[in-house]
Amino acid sequence: MVRAIRAETPRTTFLRKLHFLMMAAALMVASSGAWAQRVEGDRARAEGIYATEVKVNGQGETERNGAFARGLAQVLGKLSGDRSVSSKPGVGNELRQAKIYVKQYDYRQDEGVGPTGAPSFNTLLVIQYDEEAVNDLAATLGIAIWPQPRPKPVLWLAIDDGSGPRLVGLPQVNAARPALNRAVERGYKLGLPTGNAAEQAAVGAIWRGDSAAVARASARYSPPMQLIGKLYRDTTAGWKADWTFVDAGKVLANWSQTGADARQLMAGGADGAADALMKRYAKRAPSGEPGVYRVTFTGIDSSDDFIRLAGYLQKLSVVRRLAPVRATPQGLEYELDLVSGMPGFNRLLARDGVVDVMEGLEGQPPVYRLR
Numbered sequence: 001m002v003r004a005i006r007a008e009t010p011r012t013t014f015l016r017k018l019h020f021l022m023m024a025a026a027l028m029v030a031s032s033g034a035w036a037q038r039v040e041g042d043r044a045r046a047e048g049i050y051a052t053e054v055k056v057n058g059q060g061e062t063e064r065n066g067a068f069a070r071g072l073a074q075v076l077g078k079l080s081g082d083r084s085v086s087s088k089p090g091v092g093n094e095l096r097q098a099k100i101y102v103k104q105y106d107y108r109q110d111e112g113v114g115p116t117g118a119p120s121f122n123t124l125l126v127i128q129y130d131e132e133a134v135n136d137l138a139a140t141l142g143i144a145i146w147p148q149p150r151p152k153p154v155l156w157l158a159i160d161d162g163s164g165p166r167l168v169g170l171p172q173v174n175a176a177r178p179a180l181n182r183a184v185e186r187g188y189k190l191g192l193p194t195g196n197a198a199e200q201a202a203v204g205a206i207w208r209g210d211s212a213a214v215a216r217a218s219a220r221y222s223p224p225m226q227l228i229g230k231l232y233r234d235t236t237a238g239w240k241a242d243w244t245f246v247d248a249g250k251v252l253a254n255w256s257q258t259g260a261d262a263r264q265l266m267a268g269g270a271d272g273a274a275d276a277l278m279k280r281y282a283k284r285a286p287s288g289e290p291g292v293y294r295v296t297f298t299g300i301d302s303s304d305d306f307i308r309l310a311g312y313l314q315k316l317s318v319v320r321r322l323a324p325v326r327a328t329p330q331g332l333e334y335e336l337d338l339v340s341g342m343p344g345f346n347r348l349l350a351r352d353g354v355v356d357v358m359e360g361l362e363g364q365p366p367v368y369r370l371r
Contacts, residue, residue, distance in 0.1 A: 043108055044106035044107065044108040044124075044126040045108070045126060046126050046127070046128070049075065049078050049079055049148065049187055050075055050079075050103075050128065050129045050130075050131045050134060051075075051126070051127065051128045051129070052071045052074045052075055052078075052126075052127055052129075053071075053108070053124045053125070053126050053127070054067040054070050054071045054074075054124065054125045054127065055122055055123070055124055055125075056107075056123050056124070056125045057123070058123070059107060059123070064105070064125060065098070065099055067125045067127070068098040068099045068101075068102055068105075068127065069095040069096065069098040071098070071125070071127040071129070072094070072095055072098040072101055072129065072134075073085070073086045073091075073095055074185075075129050075134060076091065076134070076137075076138065076143065077186070077187070078185070078186065078187030079134065079135075079138060079143075079145055079146065079187065080138065080143050080144055080145060080146060080278065080282060081146040081186060081187055081188075081274050081275070081277060081278030081282055082143070082144070082278060082282075083186075083271070083274075083275070085143060088141060088143060089141070089320065089339045090140075090141045090317035090318055090339045090340075091141060091143075091317070092317075093315070093316075093317035094137055094141070094317050100133070101129050101130055101133050101134055101137065102127060102128070102129060102130070103128045103129055103130040103131075104127075104128045105125060105126060105127045105128065106125075106126045107123060107124065107125055107126070108123070108124045108126055109121055109122070109123050109124070110122045110124060135285075136347055136351070138285065139284075139285035139286075139343075139344065139347065140317070140318060140340060140344040140347045140348055141317060141318065141339060141340055141344065142284055142290070142339060142340035142341075142344065143284070144278070144282035144283055144284045145282060145283060145284075145285065146187065146277065146278050146281055146282045147281065147282075147283065150187065150188045150189075150277075151188070151223045151225050151277070152188070152189045152190065152191050152223070152225075153188075153190055153191070153223070153225035153226060153227050153245070153273060153277075154190070154191045154192070154193060154218050154221045154225065154226050154227070155168075155176060155179060155180075155190040155191065155192055155226075155227045155229070155269075156193065156202060156206055156214050156217075156218065156226055156227070156228045156229070157176055157179070157206075157227075157228075157229045157230075157231065157266070157269070158203045158206040158207060158229070158230045158231070159175065159230075159231045159232070159262075160230070160231070160232040160233065161232075161233065162233055165203050165206070165207050165230065165232070166200075166203065167193070167195055167199060167200050167202065167203050167206075168192065168195075169192055169193050169194055169195015169196075169199065169200075170192050170193070170194050170195055171195055172195065173192060176190075176192060176266065178263040178264070178266040178267045178270075179227075179229075179266040179267060179269050179270045180192075180270070181267070182266075182267035182270035182271060183270040183273070183274065186270060186271065186274035187274070188273075188274060188277065190227060190270060190273075191221065193217075193218070193221070198217075199217060201217075202214055202217040205217070206228055206229075206230050207230055209242070209244065211226070211228055211244050211246050211251055212249070214226055214228050214246070215246055215249055224247070224248045224249065225245075225246065225247050225248070226244075226245070226246045227243065227244075227245050227269055227270070227272075227273045228243065228244040228245075228246065229241055229242065229243045229244075229266075229269045230242050231262060231265060231266065234258055236258070237258035237259055237260065238258075238259060238260040238261075238262075239258065239259060239260065239261070239262045239265055240256065240257070240258045240265075241256065241257045241258075241262075241265040241266070241268065241269060242254075242256045243255050243256070243257075243268075243269045243272050243273075245272060245273045245276045247276075247277075247280065252276040252279075252280060253272055253273075253275070253276040255272050286343060288338070288340055288341015288342045288343045288344060288345075289340075289341045290338060290339055290340055290341060291337070291338065291341065292335060292336065292337050292338075293335075293336050293338055293341075293342060293345075293365075293366075294325065294333060294334070294335055294336075294365040295333070295334055295336060295365050295366045295367070295368060296328065296330050296331045296332065296333050296334075296364075296365045296366070296367045296368070297309060297331050297332050297333075297334060297355070297367075297368050297369070297370055298330065298331035298332075298358065298367060298368070298369045298370070299331075299369045299370035299371070300331065300332050300370055305370055306332070308370070309332075309355075309370050310322070310324075312352075312354050312355070313334070313336070316345070316348050317339070317348070318338050318339045318340055318344045318345050318348060319336055319337070319338060319339075319345075320337040320338065320339060321336075321337035322334055322335065322336050322337070323335045330364075330367065331367065333365060342366065349368065353371070354370070354371060355368045355369065355370055355371065356368065356369045356371060
């Protein structure tokens with residue numbers, strides 16, 4: 001008997017594909033607790049110090065793990081205000097396992113226009129990291145944290161492109177966008193003056209470097225912090241920027257920059273302010289002093305135990321160097337060169353669950369037991 005073949009209508013084909021996509025999405029959410037769930041119409045977006053957006057070339061696991069590492073470096077940079085935080089001892093090891101710090105993630109595709117005018121698409125991985133876990137990591141590695149809430153200094157920027165200096169106020173916000181965006185990348189925000197007629201008169205004070213006069217003009221704004229900059233044409237480099245950062249009437253930093261790109265110089269102003277704020281306000285959590293410590297490990301009953309313990313210790317981000325010293329009736333004594341002292345070391349042991357902290361004798365090296 002010949003069976004009749006029923007042709008699908010376009011609507012039937014659409015419904016079948018839609019059902020398949022819904023099932024696939026449900027399986028994806030069920031298989032990964034870190035995948036963020038959103039209601040229709042929402043767009044994934046990073047908000048806060050512990051979230052970031054990283055450009056990716058695909059949605060594969062390898063690409064995603066690389067983005068997790070880059071994102072964690074960005075979050076640590078915002079948390080600490082330190083541009084070189086990725087080069088700190090122990091940070092590289094933790095970046096290689098950055099996925100353990102991820103609370104949830106999602107993807108967003110942004111559409112733009114390429115150099116030729118054709119549409120271009122960028123895929124962004126939007127990552128939310130676990131606040132408590134990241135704070136513990138910073139404490140473990142002795143990374144200073146810039147406390148929240150953070151101040152919002154006022155950016156008093158005057159630009160002279162050859163037609164005379166003019167103040168950049170709220171109506172000209174896009175002109176200051178490079179500085180405003182860089183400040184957000186560094187973990188804080190900058191404000192702009194309203195730009196009214198009275199404030200326009202502050203251009204003269206900016207140009208002659210009278211930070212006290214600018215501070216008086218900024219008295220209506222809170223907090224009493226000003227990032228004062230003048231950007232002007234330079235016959236040699238193209239542009240030059242002179243910057244002053246003031247906190248409660250005290251000048252914390254002065255610096256100048258030259259370059260061909262005025263936008264980069266504006267971003268450099270936000271960087272300099274972040275450096276000054278971090279230097280003044282960032283605090284380290286109690287994590288002990290870096291140095292060499294002696295500890296004793298028990299539960300090492302075979303060569304396999306010895307190899308397992310040594311391999312685990314070598315992977316710990318707080319351990320710069322280790323060496324077995326001697327075997328005693330209490331166990332195997334090690335000498336550990338630690339990045340941030342015993343509290344940081346103990347935090348990692350508690351996190352990993354490979355070694356238990358035991359009660360040691362007073363005046364003797366701390367005692368740990370290999371599980």
